[in-house]
Amino acid sequence: MGKISEIMLLKQPEHAALVVEVQTDMQGMPKAIGENFVAIDTLFKEQNEITTDIPFVEYPEFENLNEQNIRMIIGLKSSEKLQGKGNIRSIIVPERKILYCLHRGNYNELAALYNEMMGWIKANGYQGTGTSIEYYYTGPDVPEEEQVTRVEMPLK
Template sequence: MAKISEIMLLQQPEQPALAIEVQTDMKGMPQAIGENFVRIDTLFKEQGEVTTNIPFVGYPDFESLTEEHVRMIIGLKSSRTLQGTGNIKSVIIPARRIVSCLHRGNYNELAQLYNEMAEWIKTNGYKASGTSIEYYYSNPDVPEEEHVTRVEMPLL
């Protein structure tokens, strides 16, 4: 399917979140993401909070991601600063300009969207900076061709 929205330039406000850094391989990604979303959501509930957005996964080393080595930051945004515990950290996502786009389809097709967004950034005189984030709108039970993902790329 591919891109289902235009590439948009947006300004995001500072936002608190709970997040955990995980290293796995491609095969272990779904389990790592699912288990850690549950852990973080449980910590939200213990503190009487609900998330302000859908779950996200950041890829700090996207350029060096391989089948065997995937570094992810898995998290949920909140309306206030929450207490982390163990390897779940309380973080502040800084205010920043981003480029954002929605995609429908198989996750393997996201590389094409990343390339298109990188070209948009270059063509419009911007520079990418920092960790790209993916927001997963679809339940794992949804067929792969119907998965909806929002990709955000921060700018300098």
């Protein structure tokens, strides 16, 4: 199916999050993402807090990813700065401009959306930071063609 919203330029307010940075390969991604979402959610519960958005995975330098070398920042947003623990860090993401779009379909189809968003950035005189963030509206139990993902690209 592909893109299910227009590509939009938004101003994202400052927000807090709990995150874990992971280096893995393509086969290790599902396990790394799943285990770390659970660990972060557990830390939220220990602090009697709830997340303010759906789970996300940030891909720093996404244009340089390959199947053997994937750097991810896995996280959940919070309403205020929480305490980190172990390899879970508490961060504040500053206010920023982002490019935003919703996608429906399997993850392999996201490349076309990424290309379209990067084209939009160039055509409209913006510069990307080299980072992309994916928010997962559906879980792994949903058929691939029904997966819904929000893609954000922070801008300089």
